[in-house]
Amino acid sequence: MAKKRHDARVDARAEIREIAFTPPAGTPAGVEVLSLADLRHRVTAAQLATPHRPDFHHLLTLTGGTLWHTVDFTGYALEPGSWLWVRPGQVHQWGDLTGAEGILILFRPDFLDAATADAARTQDPHAPVLRLPLPDDATALRLAAEHLGIEFRALGHLPLDVHTAALRHLLAVLVLRLTHLTAPAGSPAPEPDPTYLRFRDAVERDFARTRRVEDYAQTLGYSPRTLSRATLTAAGLGAKEFIDRRVILEAKRLLAHSDQSAARIADHLGFPSPTHFSKFFHRGTGQTPIAFRDTVRGHSAR
Template structure:
């Protein structure tokens, strides 16, 4: 999908070729290059589906929300829906790319694998034994997704979903935060995280979320620290700053327009907020990201 403006983020929907399993597609980096021009891949994109990429040879560079990652054989890249990413040069890179919609997996798997965690690491490098298990899971998924005629359709789709679930659960386990899995924090954190995602453009105050959800600010702080490794206020601020960076880098909206969109009463308030948390003014950040900061 092409953006209307030069710097607008391209929203990319999932669109697998006819005949592939609903909501899941497995291909090689070379196949991606054959289907999509490199110039298009290099543009900022915000897909509404997950990307999993692992290499068997070569090197790939990939930018996810303003952080460039270098992927080598043995590592895994995971880009989640809503994250802004840009492909680097895939020439010579060989491996497996898995694209999937979140609704392919059941709710329990999605929760356990933290599929909608915007703060999960984009790249993980497993130990040798875990890497072998992940490679085997990816190989099984690739074979099953590429052979839809060997089983009745419903059985084939179920097999693809289960194989994908094994893969994402193993990957998620590699990057689970220290407090993950603590029952006393799970529901509180999940409700807070979801509320922030819905309302971060309206309020940046932890007290407002506490009132909204029926918790005390201290309870939110404990749950967020246990599950995300940061305090509740820092969690909200990270989400606001991330969206501000996305809009500054990949849209042509003015700083005043972005301030209004993110719920700031005045552009000056947004400027102070952004500068305090990033060390750069909004316009300074935009110029630096677009190559005009030097």
């Protein structure tokens, strides 16, 4: 498995455990395929249950048993045939792996070619996490995952550059099929709107600096109305709500998974005072920051 290197550093994003992708020695740098049995042997249950934020993608499907997996405060019950896709930057926790069997595919954001990454929405933090394919789709996805695993384990049968290219193409087939499951029946997935993509990336980069749509519009060279229209079409919500949701998500992550004070989190997220942060958080969630922390940690303890 990509070794889970636990950085000792505590950066501005808090004490959430940051996990970097480190490929096994001698394998192509960028992708790994392993079974859940392999995962159980390599990582302790306590480590898996700890909230962590990887810098790489996780694709998981079960072939037997059941599994509960939490991604950014939402729990997902996995059964054979279902697929879970955790993206870089999302905070997730593994449930009890005892009795669960399946395939886990790990890959870096830059492993796929740019056209595939865009078409598969690999950088979209709002893309669906859980996918439940129809029987025909399930068979194709299973075969794609198995073929990818066979090629990954066939290191040395081909020149390394050819082997890497084959893995990249096989992974592309899998992620494109998974992405297609979220499109309306009988219609292709819409092409991503460049305006929305630029805005989404700018928010991901600057949400702790500004929450004003006007600031993003000025930086990107659009009008605020254009950004709101593009975001409404692509994500189903306006530009201001899109920004605020991203800030609230980060606040929840820090409150739940770090011991930073609400005042420190407020400062990190660009609020002029803890009071402003508390009002903003309460307006978006119906709870104060401290009440949210107590609720989440109380549930985790139980």
